[in-house]
Amino acid sequence: MPMKKCRSTLNKTYEEIYGKNKAKQMKKQRSQCWKKSYEERWGTNIAANAKQKLSEYGKKRIGNKNPFYGKKHSQQTKNQISKLRAGKYAGSLNPNWHGGRFLDKKHGYNYVRIGNKYQYEHRAQIEKALGRPLEKNEPVHHIDGNKLNNNIANLYLCNNRREHRKIHMQLERLALKLVRLGMIRFNKNIGEYEAII
Numbered sequence: 130m131p132m133k134k135c136r137s138t139l140n141k142t143y144e145e146i147y148g149k150n151k152a153k154q155m156k157k158q159r160s161q162c163w164k165k166s167y168e169e170r171w172g173t174n175i176a177a178n179a180k181q182k183l184s185e186y187g188k189k190r191i192g193n194k195n196p197f198y199g200k201k202h203s204q205q206t207k208n209q210i211s212k213l214r215a216g217k218y219a220g221s222l223n224p225n226w227h228g229g230r231f232l233d234k235k236h237g238y239n240y241v242r243i244g245n246k247y248q249y250e251h252r253a254q255i256e257k258a259l260g261r262p263l264e265k266n267e268p269v270h271h272i273d274g275n276k277l278n279n280n281i282a283n284l285y286l287c288n289n290r291r292e293h294r295k296i297h298m299q300l301e302r303l304a305l306k307l308v309r310l311g312m313i314r315f316n317k318n319i320g321e322y323e324a325i326i
């Protein structure tokens with residue numbers, strides 16, 4: 130049965146199939162080849178052709194055109210994949226590594242990596258200062274309203290969500306007071322408030 134033969138070959142290492150010396154040589158050749166671009170390997174024309182074909186091939190395999198569409202890996206395969214990948218893409222080894230921090234664009238907050246999980250930077254800062262994890266009902270307020278200014282001086286730990294809401298409402302009341310005092314005005318042309326400096 131050819132399938133079975135193929136599978137058993139795949140499970141063997143290069144060393145087992147070709148012997149130590151030959152395997153070493155082959156691995157070296159292979160790794161050098163992978164480092165080269167298509168152009169370096171075959172020259173501009175063949176490379177362009179190959180890229181074109183690859184992209185066409187890729188397009189033919191999108192969604193339900195992909196032979197794997199709707200299928201799932203068996204648990205055994207999943208275990209094998211995860212075993213092969215274990216640790217190889219962790220943290221800084223991952224091509225998507227951005228120094229252990231990233232911006233949550235939807236909510237405008239920064240995430241930082243603490244140990245092996247990601248956390249909001251403003252909450253992590255307070256936790257570090259307090260030396261204890263924060264409760265869910267302990268919001269952290271950005272004093273200057275800039276969610277990316279996570280300097281500890283710009284952060285205030287609220288006792289609960291209610292207090293956080295109160296702070297924001299108080300800020301609005303204060304802003305309206307400044308309108309009455311003429312320090313902020315409403316620009317009807319753009320439909321926005323402006324500070325009078």
Ligand SMILES: [Zn+2]
Binds near residue numbers: 269271293
């Ligand atoms: Zn706030």
